[in-house]
Amino acid sequence: MAGPRPVVMSGPSGAGKSTLLKKLLNEFDGVFGFSVSHTTRNPRPGEENGKDYHYVTREVMQAAIANGEFIENAEFSGNMYGTSKAAVQAVQAKNLICILDIDMQGVKNIKRTDLNPIYVSIQPPSMEILEKRLRDRKTESEESLQKRLHAAKVDMEISKEPGLFDVVIINDDLNIAYGKLKDALLEGGKKT
Ligand SMILES: Nc1ncnc2c1ncn2[C@@H]1O[C@H](COP(=O)(O)OP(=O)(O)OP(=O)(O)O)[C@@H](O)[C@H]1O
């Protein structure tokens, strides 16, 4: 795919991907653009349709996948998520570096495409801190929280696979993690 290399951000739910991404998109408005995924989960308070996600029904999403409209899709914590070709193209058409926030299944699936992104893993300092962050965020039911913690354990194991990610950032102190993210992306930009 032509143009600057996209960026894939992955890591356990609650590790801080969206927090870091928002800082990046604010500071580098006009450089990076967010690939707006589709999901069947309900919007959280403050989230906007078309900005945070495209919120769709399972039927709509399944039909679009069957129609070949998605680069990748996954089932996560009882809901469907996916990156449409249109979402990536919309960012690239504005000449922005496209950033995808996707789970581990998405990472594995993107590896089979020609997208050729820089793979960044955002990891929490520990499972205990991850659980506290997720609980404090107050977005999950106990059932959803347990599913996410289970997925996080699996994710953290798979993330150790050599070569899976170009960069691994432990998000302990937010500003330090953000500095590392910026360094990695500026470095990645030089290699294209
Ligand atoms: N370095 C940090 N120190 C303390 N709290 C943090 C830090 N980074 C993020 N948080 C907080 O942790 C919570 C989870 O962060 P965030 O929503 O960005 O995670 P996420 O990886 O995007 O999760 P999800 O995959 O579920 O969307 C948020 O309430 C956020 O404010």
Ligand SMILES: Nc1nc2c(ncn2[C@@H]2O[C@H](COP(=O)(O)O)[C@@H](O)[C@H]2O)c(=O)[nH]1
């Ligand atoms: N494979 C994909 N995963 C995605 C996509 N968009 C988001 N995600 C991941 O889902 C979980 C949960 O997100 P949440 O907003 O419900 O907390 C998180 O790990 C995201 O990275 C996608 O298009 N494809």
